[in-house]
Amino acid sequence: MLSVALRTLRTRWVTFVGSFVALSLGVALIAVMGLALASSLNAPAGKPERFAAAPVVVRGADTLRVPTSIGVRVDKLAQPRAVPAGTVEKLRKLGTVVEDRSFAVRARGGPGDLVGHPWSTAAFAPYEIDAGRAPRAADEVVVSGDWAKPGERVRTDRGTVRVVGTVRVVRTERVGGSVAGRGFESAVFYVDERAAALSPGSVQLVVDADAAAVREAVRASTGVQVLTGDARRYADADPDRDSEALTAMNALFGTAGGVTGFVSVFVVASTFAFAVAQRRREFGLLRTAGATPGQIRRTVFAEALVVGVLASATGCVLGAYGAPRLAAWMVDGGLAPSWFTIGDATWPYHLAFWTGLLVALCGVVAASWRAGRTAPVQALGEASVDTRTMTTGRRLSGLALLATAAVTLALALVGDPGELLHRKTYVSRPMLLITAVALLAPVVVRPLTRLIAWLPAQLPGAGGMLVRENAAAGVRRTAAIAAPVLVTVALTGSLLGATATLNEAKADETRRQTSADFVVTPASGAGFDAATLRGLRQVSGAEVSATSSSAVHVLEDGVSLVKSEARAADPGPLAATTRLPIEAGRTSDLDDDSIIVNREWQRHTVGQRVRVWLGDGTRKSLRIAAVMTTGTGNNGVYVTGRNAPGATVDRVDVALAAGADARAVAAALRAAARTSGGQVLTKDQWVRASYPGTNRTTRLGLLLVLGIALLYTGISLANTMVMATSDRVRDLAVLRLAGATRWQVLRLVGAEALTVVTVGGVLGLFVAGFNLLGMWSALGLLSAPTTIEVPWTAIGAVVGACAVLAVVSSVIPAAFALRRRTVELAGVRE
Numbered sequence: 076m077l078s079v080a081l082r083t084l085r086t087r088w089v090t091f092v093g094s095f096v097a098l099s100l101g102v103a104l105i106a107v108m109g110l111a112l113a114s115s116l117n118a119p120a121g122k123p124e125r126f127a128a129a130p131v132v133v134r135g136a137d138t139l140r141v142p143t144s145i146g147v148r149v150d151k152l153a154q155p156r157a158v159p160a161g162t163v164e165k166l167r168k169l170g171t172v173v174e175d176r177s178f179a180v181r182a183r184g185g186p187g188d189l190v191g192h193p194w195s196t197a198a199f200a201p202y203e204i205d206a207g208r209a210p211r212a213a214d215e216v217v218v219s220g221d222w223a224k225p226g227e228r229v230r231t232d233r234g235t236v237r238v239v240g241t242v243r244v245v246r247t248e249r250v251g252g253s254v255a256g257r258g259f260e261s262a263v264f265y266v267d268e269r270a271a272a273l274s275p276g277s278v279q280l281v282v283d284a285d286a287a288a289v290r291e292a293v294r295a296s297t298g299v300q301v302l303t304g305d306a307r308r309y310a311d312a313d314p315d316r317d318s319e320a321l322t323a324m325n326a327l328f329g330t331a332g333g334v335t336g337f338v339s340v341f342v343v344a345s346t347f348a349f350a351v352a353q354r355r356r357e358f359g360l361l362r363t364a365g366a367t368p369g370q371i372r373r374t375v376f377a378e379a380l381v382v383g384v385l386a387s388a389t390g391c392v393l394g395a396y397g398a399p400r401l402a403a404w405m406v407d408g409g410l411a412p413s414w415f416t417i418g419d420a421t422w423p424y425h426l427a428f429w430t431g432l433l434v435a436l437c438g439v440v441a442a443s444w445r446a447g448r449t450a451p452v453q454a455l456g457e458a459s460v461d462t463r464t465m466t467t468g469r470r471l472s473g474l475a476l477l478a479t480a481a482v483t484l485a486l487a488l489v490g491d492p493g494e495l496l497h498r499k500t501y502v503s504r505p506m507l508l509i510t511a512v513a514l515l516a517p518v519v520v521r522p523l524t525r526l527i528a529w530l531p532a533q534l535p536g537a538g539g540m541l542v543r544e545n546a547a548a549g550v551r552r553t554a555a556i557a558a559p560v561l562v563t564v565a566l567t568g569s570l571l572g573a574t575a576t577l578n579e580a581k582a583d584e585t586r587r588q589t590s591a592d593f594v595v596t597p598a599s600g601a602g603f604d605a606a607t608l609r610g611l612r613q614v615s616g617a618e619v620s621a622t623s624s625s626a627v628h629v630l631e632d633g634v635s636l637v638k639s640e641a642r643a644a645d646p647g648p649l650a651a652t653t654r655l656p657i658e659a660g661r662t663s664d665l666d667d668d669s670i671i672v673n674r675e676w677q678r679h680t681v682g683q684r685v686r687v688w689l690g691d692g693t694r695k696s697l698r699i700a701a702v703m704t705t706g707t708g709n710n711g712v713y714v715t716g717r718n719a720p721g722a723t724v725d726r727v728d729v730a731l732a733a734g735a736d737a738r739a740v741a742a743a744l745r746a747a748a749r750t751s752g753g754q755v756l757t758k759d760q761w762v763r764a765s766y767p768g769t770n771r772t773t774r775l776g777l778l779l780v781l782g783i784a785l786l787y788t789g790i791s792l793a794n795t796m797v798m799a800t801s802d803r804v805r806d807l808a809v810l811r812l813a814g815a816t817r818w819q820v821l822r823l824v825g826a827e828a829l830t831v832v833t834v835g836g837v838l839g840l841f842v843a844g845f846n847l848l849g850m851w852s853a854l855g856l857l858s859a860p861t862t863i864e865v866p867w868t869a870i871g872a873v874v875g876a877c878a879v880l881a882v883v884s885s886v887i888p889a890a891f892a893l894r895r896r897t898v899e900l901a902g903v904r905e
Contacts, residue, residue, distance in 0.1 A: 096794050100787055106395070110398040111331075112325065114418040128198065129281045131284060134302060134310055135156040162295075162296045183231070196264075213266060276721070331779055345555055402416055470515070473515035493708060501569065509842055558795075561838045561839045564877075571777065576854075579862065595726070595729065614744055660681040670718070680702070695718065828882045847863050
């Protein structure tokens with residue numbers, strides 16, 4: 076059998092090259108995703124940055140620790156606590172204590188991420204003067220980077236300052252001296268007194284004393300941390316950014332791996348099945364020559380084994396080549412930390428190789444079984460019209476998957492509609508429906524093809540009729556070519572449509588809930604100071620509601636610590652500037668002893684009391700004053716300012732009083748917010764700024780998932796078209812003998828390719844529409860109705876690209892074949 080398989084591979088090389096290309100690229104994709112996923116599992120040990128030269132750092136409590144029956148639950152606090160004053164006094168007796176402060180600064184011509192610090196903390200990085208001198212007065216600063224030079228005056232949201240020096244970070248890792256390092260922040264250093272006035276709160280300090288003595292001094296202070304060595308990195312602004320970036324990458328590569336793995340398996344199985352189906356007459360000849368059904372099946376399996384081993388090995392080599400380039404693209408795009416590289420894990424190669432080989436063998440199971448069961452006379456008598464394209468097993472499998480998709484959607488809508496809004500759900504659900512539609516495609520391909528080609532068939536001439544009949548007769552060929560288009564359109568419509576629909580729902584929800592005429596937002600990363608708030612509240616004709624961001628934690632089922640975003644507000648102004656989606660209770664009932672929750676909370680009955688932990692970790696029992704609908708999941712909770720200790724006002728909603736002039740009020744608001752760098756937006760401007768669309772990370776992630784999948788399906792489409800066209804050389808020769816010109820035959824081939832692409836596009840639109848309809852229904856049940864956003868532009872571009880690929884990949888092989896004499900083509904062997 077192996078010798079027969081090898082001779083067949085040599086004879087039918089076009090068909091097997093197509094299968095080889097599809098499988099090797101599929102294995103390469105799995106290997107690339109596996110290598111990237113393996114490399115995103117662990118982050119390198121972080122090193123301290125701002126406090127690399129600090130002896131000991133003492134930090135106030137910044138985590139909430141709640142003991143439960145299954146262990147201690149831990150979560151980050153929205154407002155970390157300061158080190159208690161009594162503890163600070165004890166530390167001062169041990170040695171020099173320097174209080175650290177960090178606050179956002181906006182400067183004209185400066186970086187957008189400027190952060191201010193006291194000058195006395197500069198030595199702990201350590202920074203050293205690069206040019207100029209240290210600051211000595213309240214209006215003097217020292218900056219890092221090269222955006223300002225000594226002697227320049229710079230206007231900031233903290234007042235106009237004069238740059239008197241620049242600094243650079245110094246590292247001492249190398250033996251024999253210090254080395255200038257790359258900056259990790261854009262810093263502005265003020266004299267200590269001015270920094271304390273700009274940012275009175277301090278949650279950490281540096282102590283020049285023995286670490287053991289420091290630990291003894293803070294022993295009685297709950298939650299206070301003593302950081303030494305590499306643990307000093309937890310005093311940096313974002314100590315968990317590397318692990319968080321890896322977590323995000325892990326989720327991204329997991330999603331991308333799942334999608335590309337599905338696409339690879341789907342396309343490879345379809346390609347192998349089509350390759351076997353092309354050889355029915357060859358199998359009939361073998362059966363006539365005395366081959367048994369078992370020998371036929373073993374021959375097909377031997378061919379698949381040879382192709383599978385070679386293609387899988389090639390795919391692993393391609394994966395090893397492509398993975399580092401993917402990592403470099405991720406770093407350049409800001410999706411991965413600068414240190415991210417591909418590791419030396421070997422399990423992705425094993426996974427990719429054996430998956431490829433298994434798919435190759437499984438892809439020929441059904442087709443080889445059918446070929447082995449065909450009687451010699453039946454096989455030799457088969458016409459070009461495909462018959463019995465739907466086996467009982469395929470029909471049952473397709474119906475079962477279709478029913479599963481419908482039932483799981485119905486159960487989600489009845490039980491937990493919010494589940495359908497999660498990314499993992501709307502990314503994975505299309506795969507189930509794509510598989511179901513692909514299995515059932517032979518049932519709908521013929522009537523759908525006749526419907527699509529009905530109008531061209533009515534035109535004068537036989538071209539339209541031939542296109543319709545050829546596409547409808549070759550059901551297997553049409554289904555195999557339409558499969559990559561189906562996957563491409565379904566994934567594009569489902570993923571991009573889901574994110575666009577969800578974004579529109581969030582924007583609509585925010586628009587409905589905001590009754591304010593203006594929204595005042597502070598400088599990036601900052602809050603409003605007391606003077607600015609007084610100025611805003613004094614504007615005539617304006618009802619001002621100042622709110623701040625915080626968090627509330629609640630323990631559900633005795634073991635699950637759930638964190639909810641919270642907004643702190645005064646109930647009177649809040650009711651005047653918002654329309655909260657209240658389903659029970661009243662907004663005006665909110666007071667210092669109560670909370671407004673949403674329906675997602677385990678306890679959501681008005682009048683019940685819930686035990687919560689506030690943003691600074693304070694435990695408190697609050698009465699439920701009102702309950703909001705779930706919505707898109709962004710409703711959060713509402714408390715008063717007293718229940719958000721340490722939170723700064725970061726948004727001011729303004730409603731016009733009766734008879735107030737909008738332009739005059741807007742001008743007064745801008746004047747009041749100008750000193751702090753605040754921006755006055757209309758309601759519509761604020762909604763657009765708050766929900767401009769998919770964020771950059773998600774967008775690039777979707778582009779990665781779709782880009783890889785669509786590139787692969789595009790190559791597979793071209794590959795399948797070449798296989799299908801090369802198998803129809805005799806059919807094209809018959810048309811030439813019947814009187815058709817060479818250009819008429821090529822136009823016919825191109826028109827058939829367009830028809831098949833249209834079939835795949837229609838099936839893909841059905842899948843995308845079904846998934847978007849499920850999300851739309853879920854949003855309606857969650858009281859967040861919106862319109863379905865179909866990404867017509869993206870779908871049109873994808874279908875257009877598939878059409879071009881299909882036409883080019885079918886016309887070019889046909890044109891080369893038709894260069895031979897027609898009589899020779901008609902007698903060419905299969």
